[in-house]
Each structure stands twice: as structure tokens, then as C-alpha cells.
Amino acid sequence: QVQLVESGGGLVQPGGSLRLSCAASGSIVSIDTMAWYRQTPGEQRELVATITPRGSADYAEFVKARFTISRDDAKNTVYLQMNSLKPEDTAVYYCNVVVRRLGRYYYYWGQGSQVTVSS
Secondary structure, eight states, X not given: OEEEEXXXXXXXXXXXXXXXXXXXXXXXXXXXXXXXXXXOTTSOOEEEEEEOTTOOEEXXXXXXXXXXXXXXXXXTEEEXXXXXXXXXXXXXXXXXXXEEETTEEEEEEOOOEEEXXXX
């Protein structure tokens, strides 16, 4: 019903920046909270940042002051601006969108974007 398409990943040197985008399409009606997660081999998927419909953002401690999550509801898109990237930020990043429909909540995942921080 809802498809999430991510873009913006790639290879960057330590200290560099990337901006991830996640655009939702399909039967949306209303988007609630949006979020970014990341996962490395052998690890569980971990929460990076969330943003509410009001625009309030929360961040994991390991990305505070470096990453910024934002949303553009007119485009049904969530962004993750990543600055001062470190090698330990290397992971597959997944967006997650909560869609509210007829009083119920539905959760959708993007396909994942590889972010590699290396010299």
C-alpha cells in the first residue's frame, strides 16, 4: 500500500557529509512519526532519530550534534542530514514511516541505503 524509496547513500570520507532522503508514495492518507534506523552486520537494527508530525525530533546519543532529521509533509519525505561522519557510522540506513489510516497505525520500511565512511 505504501512504498518508501530511499536515496542519498554512498561512500564518504571521515568528516564528510551525506543527506539521506526517503519518499513515501501510495495509500498514505496521513503520516505520523518518521524515523531513521541503521544496522551493521551482526548487530540489531538501532534507532538513529525520530521526528513527530509536530516536528519534534529525538536522536540517539551517538549522533547528537552531528545528524539532523527533518520532514517535508507536502512531499511525504523525511531527510537525514549527516555531518561529521565517522567510520563507525558505516551501516545500512533504513527509513521508517508510520501511516495513520482509519484510526490504525501501519509501519513501513525503506529498502535501505548503504552509507560507508572510509578514507
